[in-house]
Amino acid sequence: MNFFHSKKTQKSNRARTNQRPLFLSPPFIDASLVDGSFKKIVVLPKYVDEDEWLAVNVFEFFNYLNMFYGTVTDFCTPTNCPTMSAGPKVFAHIYYHHYEQILHLREEKQFNSLFAHFISFAKEFNLLSDKKELAPLEELITYMENNGRIS
Numbered sequence: 295m296n297f298f299h300s301k302k303t304q305k306s307n308r309a310r311t312n313q314r315p316l317f318l319s320p321p322f323i324d325a326s327l328v329d330g331s332f333k334k335i336v337v338l339p340k341y342v343d344e345d346e347w348l349a350v351n352v353f354e355f356f357n358y359l360n361m362f363y364g365t366v367t368d369f370c371t372p373t374n375c376p377t378m379s380a381g382p383k384v385f386a387h388i389y390y391h392h393y394e395q396i397l398h399l400r401e402e403k404q405f406n407s408l409f410a411h412f413i414s415f416a417k418e419f420n421l422l423s424d425k426k427e428l429a430p431l432e433e434l435i436t437y438m439e440n441n442g443r444i445s
């Protein structure tokens with residue numbers, strides 16, 4: 295009898311893999327620095343050139359996302375993460391593979407807020423026209439849309 299591959303172990307492994315991801319579960323799905331929508335802060339301000347607005351914001355999103363990735367990079371090694379199985383989408387990779395580290399560092403409010411801000415900005419300027427890019431986090435996006443964080 296192989297104790298490591300018993301039916302009970304297989305069943306508990308299956309149950310674990312079928313569990314809802316933490317980032318989609320209360321209270322973490324509601325963690326946010328901001329109550330309400332990001333709509334007001336993503337619209338093009340009066341008298342600001344749209345190209346400059348896009349460039350500054352994309353640069354800032356890149357920097358902030360890079361900072362979050364920097365907090366989990368010690369855990370994102372070729373051994374621990376041989377593939378970025380959520381695709382080349384850094385938000386999705388962090389949500390699916392490093393969310394526990396985000397929670398341990400108590401960054402979930404900041405990370406969810408950055409994500410909602412990013413998606414709001416991308417929607418405002420039609421920057422993510424390929425729906426496949428949003429697919430891994432579609433449920434989170436829909437939840438945030440229904441709660442009014444993303445408009």
Ligand SMILES: [Zn+2]
Nearest residue numbers: 369370375391
């Ligand atoms: Zn990783």
